[in-house]
Amino acid sequence: MPLKTNPAGSVTEAMETRITVRGFLDKAVPEDVLTQIFETARRAPSGGNLQPWRAHVMTGKTLEGFTHDAIENVKSAQMEGETFPAYPSPLWEPQRSWRYKLGEDMYGLLEIPRDNKLGRMMWLANNARFFGAPVGIIITGNTKLGMAQHMDIGIYIQTLMLLAREAGLHTAPQGWWRRHPATAAKHLKIPEDEHVLVGMALGYGDPDSSVNNLWADRAELDELVHFYD
Numbered sequence: 001m002p003l004k005t006n007p008a009g010s011v012t013e014a015m016e017t018r019i020t021v022r023g024f025l026d027k028a029v030p031e032d033v034l035t036q037i038f039e040t041a042r043r044a045p046s047g048g049n050l051q052p053w054r055a056h057v058m059t060g061k062t063l064e065g066f067t068h069d070a071i072e073n074v075k076s077a078q079m080e081g082e083t084f085p086a087y088p089s090p091l092w093e094p095q096r097s098w099r100y101k102l103g104e105d106m107y108g109l110l111e112i113p114r115d116n117k118l119g120r121m122m123w124l125a126n127n128a129r130f131f132g133a134p135v136g137i138i139i140t141g142n143t144k145l146g147m148a149q150h151m152d153i154g155i156y157i158q159t160l161m162l163l164a165r166e167a168g169l170h171t172a173p174q175g176w177w178r179r180h181p182a183t184a185a186k187h188l189k190i191p192e193d194e195h196v197l198v199g200m201a202l203g204y205g206d207p208d209s210s211v212n213n214l215w216a217d218r219a220e221l222d223e224l225v226h227f228y229d
């Protein structure tokens with residue numbers, strides 16, 4: 001299904017047209033549009049109203065310098081550590097299969113077969129470019145945050161993603177950035193007691209990018225939700 005690029009007119013439409021976009025147009029996001037998204041997202045709820053998120057929003061030269069260093073890291077296979085892992089290891093069913101299917105579907109669209117490990121790795125490195133987006137976002141939080149506050153962070157990033165859709169924009173949430181804490185520390189004003197929780201690419205989605213035809217499967221409703229009467 002092709003990427004929907006029109007601005008979403010309702011929350012339902014924002015939900016139905018949001019996907020993780022991994023190819024962006026080379027088109028700047030107007031400053032007022034960008035600021036308004038973050039202004040409105042201040043209304044995101046959090047347990048105890050802690051508002052534990054801090055957003056670092058990069059464009060222009062800052063983004064250029066940041067992605068340059070991240071790409072250099074990837075080229076030299078340099079790992080800077082990891083705030084926390086993306087998944088429990090080993091994963092169990094059905095989560096293991098969902099993850100596998102996502103990879104197969106994505107690399108299928110990109111026509112990079114399973115045995116082309118280098119090709120898949122090189123494509124993954126597009127994360128370091130924020131997939132070509134004109135806006136790169138790093139979300140940080142205090143190192144002492146607990147599980148409940150990490151839920152708050154999830155709510156915050158979904159809020160950003162839905163507001164982006166209303167503005168005709170698309171996003172890619174990126175846990176990938178947890179592996180580049182030193183790059184983040186070099187380019188951003190991150191206090192000693194904070195660390196990188198997640199990143200996000202934001203911009204105008206490229207409808208001609210084949211990977212943006214990926215509509216990741218979802219489990220059936222009765223697998224996910226129990227209604228009680």
Ligand SMILES: Cc1cc2nc3c(=O)[nH]c(=O)nc-3n(C[C@H](O)[C@H](O)[C@H](O)COP(=O)(O)O)c2cc1C
Pocket residue numbers: 018019020021022102127172173174175176177198214215216
């Ligand atoms: C917290 C979080 C971190 C993610 N990290 C990455 C990432 O580093 N790179 C990437 O390509 N996709 C990343 N994704 C996108 C997921 O793969 C995607 O949300 C999932 O497959 C569902 O697809 P959809 O967002 O297109 O509906 C992340 C998603 C979330 C919510």
